Amino acid sequence: xxxxxxxxxxxxxxxxxxxxxIDFRAIWWPGCREPRRVRVTQAPGYGRFETEHEAQKxxxxxxxxxxxxxxxxxxxxxxLKTDAPENTVLHRWxxxxxxxxxxxxxxxxxxxxxxxxxxxxxxxGHLEFxxxxxxxxxxxxxxxxxxxxxxxxxxxxxxRTLKHLIADFGTFLRFEKTLGSVDKVxxxxxxxxxxxxxxxxxxxxxxxxLAEISEEIRGLWIARSLxxxxxxxxxxxxxxxxxxxxxxxxIPGAKSKTRKGRLLPIRDVVxxxxxxxxxxxxxxxxxxxxxxxxxxxxxxxxxxxxxERLAWVSALKRLGFEHIRPNxxxxxxxxxxxxxxxxxxxxxxxxxxxxxxASTEVYKSVTAVTLARRxxxxxxxxxxxxxxxxxxxxxxxxxxxxxxxxxEMEHETGLEPATTTLATWSSTN
Numbered sequence: 001x002x003x004x005x006x007x008x009x010x011x012x013x014x015x016x017x018x019x020x021x022i023d024f025r026a027i028w029w030p031g032c033r034e035p036r037r038v039r040v041t042q043a044p045g046y047g048r049f050e051t052e053h054e055a056q057k058x059x060x061x062x063x064x065x066x067x068x069x070x071x072x073x074x075x076x077x078x079x080l081k082t083d084a085p086e087n088t089v090l091h092r093w094x095x096x097x098x099x100x101x102x103x104x105x106x107x108x109x110x111x112x113x114x115x116x117x118x119x120x121x122x123x124x125g126h127l128e129f130x131x132x133x134x135x136x137x138x139x140x141x142x143x144x145x146x147x148x149x150x151x152x153x154x155x156x157x158x159x160r161t162l163k164h165l166i167a168d169f170g171t172f173l174r175f176e177k178t179l180g181s182v183d184k185v186x187x188x189x190x191x192x193x194x195x196x197x198x199x200x201x202x203x204x205x206x207x208x209x210l211a212e213i214s215e216e217i218r219g220l221w222i223a224r225s226l227x228x229x230x231x232x233x234x235x236x237x238x239x240x241x242x243x244x245x246x247x248x249x250x251i252p253g254a255k256s257k258t259r260k261g262r263l264l265p266i267r268d269v270v271x272x273x274x275x276x277x278x279x280x281x282x283x284x285x286x287x288x289x290x291x292x293x294x295x296x297x298x299x300x301x302x303x304x305x306x307x308e309r310l311a312w313v314s315a316l317k318r319l320g321f322e323h324i325r326p327n328x329x330x331x332x333x334x335x336x337x338x339x340x341x342x343x344x345x346x347x348x349x350x351x352x353x354x355x356x357x358a359s360t361e362v363y364k365s366v367t368a369v370t371l372a373r374r375x376x377x378x379x380x381x382x383x384x385x386x387x388x389x390x391x392x393x394x395x396x397x398x399x400x401x402x403x404x405x406x407x408e409m410e411h412e413t414g415l416e417p418a419t420t421t422l423a424t425w426s427s428t429n
Contacts, residue, residue, distance in 0.1 A: 006063040009072070012055045020049040022059050027073055040079040074180055078136075089130035089138065090122065092181065097172045108254060111232070118168060126150065126165060135176060140186040143169070147189055163191040200328050200336045205321070209329065212315040219276040220291040220303055221312065224330035227270045228338075228352050230257055231330070235303045240286035242266075247274045251353070258355045269351075335363045 013023045018041050026035035040058065042048045049055040058079070065075045077087050101118055104110040121127050129146045143166070150162060157165075166188050173185045201209065206225055213221055223229045229237075229251075236255040243250070247267020253259045267274040281290060292301040312326045331352070338348045339360070349360040 003063070003067065006066045009066065010059050010062060012052060012059060014052070020052055020055045022055055022062070024072075024076065027076065038076055038080070040076065042079065044078050070180060077181065087134045087136065089133050089135050090127060092135050092176060093122070093127065093130075093172060096179070097175055100175065109259065111257070113232075121165065121168070126154070135181055138173065138182070138186060140188075143186060144189050147191075159191055159193050163193065166191065199324055200333045201321075201324055203337055206329065206333055208319060209312075209315050209321070212318055213311055215276075216280065216294060217291075217311060219273065219280060220293075220308065221330070222270070222273045222276055223291065224326075225333055227264065227266060227273050228331050228334035230353070231305065231308065231327070232257060234291055235289075237290040238286065239281055239284045239288050239290050242277060242281075242290055244278065244282050256353060258353055260353065260355075262350070262353050264351065332363070335360065339363045 009024070011023045012020065014020050018039060020041075022040040024038040024040070027038050028035050040062075043054070043058045043061075046054070046058075049058070062072075062075055062079075066072060080087060098119060101110055101115055105112060105115045129149050133142075147162065147166065150157060150165070170185065170188045173182060176182050177185055210218060210221055210225060220234055223234045224231065227249075233251055233255055237249075237251070241250050241252065241255075242248075247265065249264045249266045251262050251264065253261040256262070266277075277290070289300055289302045291303060293303045293307050294301065296302060296304065296307065298304075309326050312329065313323070316322075316324060335348055335352055338351075339345065345357065345360055345364060349357055352360065354360045
């Protein structure tokens with residue numbers, strides 16, 4: 001676009017009601033099916049146009065920004081009144097932010113669950129506070145008032161839910177900043193979460209629950225509870241993702257929440273899962289799901305969230321256990337047990353696929369023992385072996401600064417240590 005082209009955009013006019021103004025007859029605006037007519041009567045920071053010269057000066061500024069490649073509707077947003085519907089938070093959320101998230105979902109960069117969560121905020125009334133509020137008026141005090149409004153109107157919202165809501169709103173503001181709609185993203189309030197209070201079952205109880213689940217479908221829960229896989233990862237994995245010869249599981253980035261792939265030596269660290277896969281899935285075709293639900297209605301026999309919950313809850317009821325959430329008995333139990341046993345926190349982070357160390361340290365109990373014993377041998381054996389359920393005796397004080405040798409571990413526990421541990425796996429990668 002040249003200067004000769006932009007000179008044809010916008011005409012300076014004067015009438016009785018508006019005075020001096022700039023008339024744009026047909027402007028395509030996001031969310032509008034038809035082009036709209038826009039009349040600019042004031043400039044930001046200067047007020048209404050009192051003379052033709054002031055209007056001409058503003059028009060030159062608009063033309064200059066057009067030559068820089070800015071969309072015309074975005075340029076004019078700064079000149080419209082703050083109550084213009086195109087400038088409101090909800091309009092930009094629905095007509096700019098959500099369509100961009102839908103495009104990311106189509107490219108495989110955003111999960112369907114995450115996309116639906118963003119789309120449901122307005123339907124649940126969480127964004128009602130921003131009705132009619134201009135995007136340019138969003139600042140830190142207003143976001144804090146929104147947080148107080150949420151806590152008063154939705155007292156059932158948990159602190160973690162509020163934290164996610166504030167974080168998603170920050171993502172929206174940063175997206176608008178990339179479009180030039182806002183100059184600065186305001187500081188967002190921080191929400192302190194309660195300490196990790198999840199009802200994670202002990203390893204002895206976890207073994208009993210896994211044994212109560214039918215052996216044909218037990219593999220999925222072994223993967224979640226003893227290998228720490230995310231539910232979505234376990235459901236998406238195919239047979240071709242597991243190397244039956246080497247006993248290594250490859251989790252592709254496309255099937256991971258963080259979009260970062262990782263390799264897990266299942267045979268060396270979780271022999272229970274490798275034994276199950278060798279027995280039940282070694283002859284399956286590569287394109288078939290790695291874990292199947294025999295009673296599933298879908299052609300691929302992939303697990304669904306409701307079916308997984310039913311298998312878990314049914315096992316709890318048969319054992320007479322109180323209710324434990326599936327996630328608390330799955331991935332959360334794995335990370336908690338590893339951290340409590342003294343496995344190096346970086347090893348757990350890499351194995352679990354956490355994007356940051358802070359996600360792993362939520363499960364960490366800071367004690368002198370866990371800080372000193374950074375490494376520990378992992379015991380091997382079948383799920384129901386009673387000898388495996390005995391907690392190892394604490395090592396002597398002189399041994400806290402190093403990992404025990406194989407002979408020391410055998411003397412203390414009476415068990416032969418596994419050749420590869422989660423901690424040693426991390427040190428070799």
